[in-house]
Structure formats: structure tokens, C-alpha cells
Amino acid sequence: MQISHKERGQKDAKAKPLIGLLLFLISIVLLVVTGPIGFLFGLFQQLFLRGLTGLGAYFLELAISVDQLGNVLMQHLFNWLWITKQGYAFGNRDETISSALGKNKQLGTLTPMGKAIDHLLDIIDPNHSLNSIDYYVQPDS
Structure with a gap:
């Protein structure tokens, strides 16, 4: 799901409530279904390609993303x-x-x-x- 530069700065964009709800539900389903696979893949890839440094960088990226979600939530x-x-x-x-x-x-x-x-x-x-x-x-x- 890509957001245009125009929409990025608009917090209260004129979205239809049902569209927003539907997109939210789809994103939750995708996170639950594909998230564990992506997490494990990223974990092993960083560990084997970059070692513990790669794992640390990966976990920091995840922490920042979760923190941004928390800021909105x-x-x-x-x-x-x-x-x-x-x-x-x-x-x-x-x-x-x-x-x-x-x-x-x-x-x-x-x-x-x-x-x-x-x-x-x-x-x-x-x-x-x-x-x-x-x-x-x-x-x-």
C-alpha cells in the first residue's frame, strides 16, 4: 500500500470511513498471516549474512516501526x-x-x-x- 507525497502530510485526509476500516482490516490480516514468515526470514537472513550486528540493526528497525505505530495508536x-x-x-x-x-x-x-x-x-x-x-x-x- 503506497501513499502519495500529497497524502503523507494530511492527517485527516478525506477518506471514506468504510474504505479506511476495510484497509485497516486487510492490513491486520496480512500482518497476522505473513508477519511471522517475514520476521523469521529477516531474522535468519540478518543472522547468517551480517551476524549479531545484522540482528541488532534488524531489531532496531522493528522497534522504531512499532514505536511509530504506538504513536499513532x-x-x-x-x-x-x-x-x-x-x-x-x-x-x-x-x-x-x-x-x-x-x-x-x-x-x-x-x-x-x-x-x-x-x-x-x-x-x-x-x-x-x-x-x-x-x-x-x-x-x-
Whole structure:
């Protein structure tokens, strides 16, 4: 499923609700049916061609993709719990949760719960959200 450059920046594109639902269901079925095969193939390919370094790179790519999905999936909850009304919104499909969290940390728009999440991440990886900021991702209009 390819998205045009024109659609990429439009968060609330004029999609028909049933088409969106149908495409979502098809993507879930494809993920469930073909995902395990693709994962195992990628795992063995990276292991045999590039060793542990290849596995690490593969897992990092997967982690970023899952994180971007989480940013879209959890956007409404995160926007409600973690940032003030003036904050940088979560939900951009090209951005990780940590990047949006870091932008809000810079803006000073984290709520107490958002600050607690950021602090927890800092314990695991110092300055995680600030180091994760993707400056090439622009806010959705």
C-alpha cells in the first residue's frame, strides 16, 4: 500500500470511513498471516549474512516501526495525559513516541505524568527523549 507525497502530510485526509476500516482490516490480516514468515526470514537472513550486528540493526528497525505505530495508536490518550493543550501533538505516523515526548520536553508542555514517563526513560537511557527528537518530522497540519 503506497501513499502519495500529497497524502503523507494530511492527517485527516478525506477518506471514506468504510474504505479506511476495510484497509485497516486487510492490513491486520496480512500482518497476522505473513508477519511471522517475514520476521523469521529477516531474522535468519540478518543472522547468517551480517551476524549479531545484522540482528541488532534488524531489531532496531522493528522497534522504531512499532514505536511509530504506538504513536499513532495511542495519540489521543497521550495527548490527553502527557501534554498540555499548547503541546506538540502525538500521532504523526512518521515519528516515534520518544521524539514527540522530547519535543514537548523542549517546549515545557509535559504534564506531571508526561514528566514522569520522560524521567523513567531517562533512568533507562539518559536524555532519551531529547536524543530521539526527529527534527525532519514536521507537525501535522
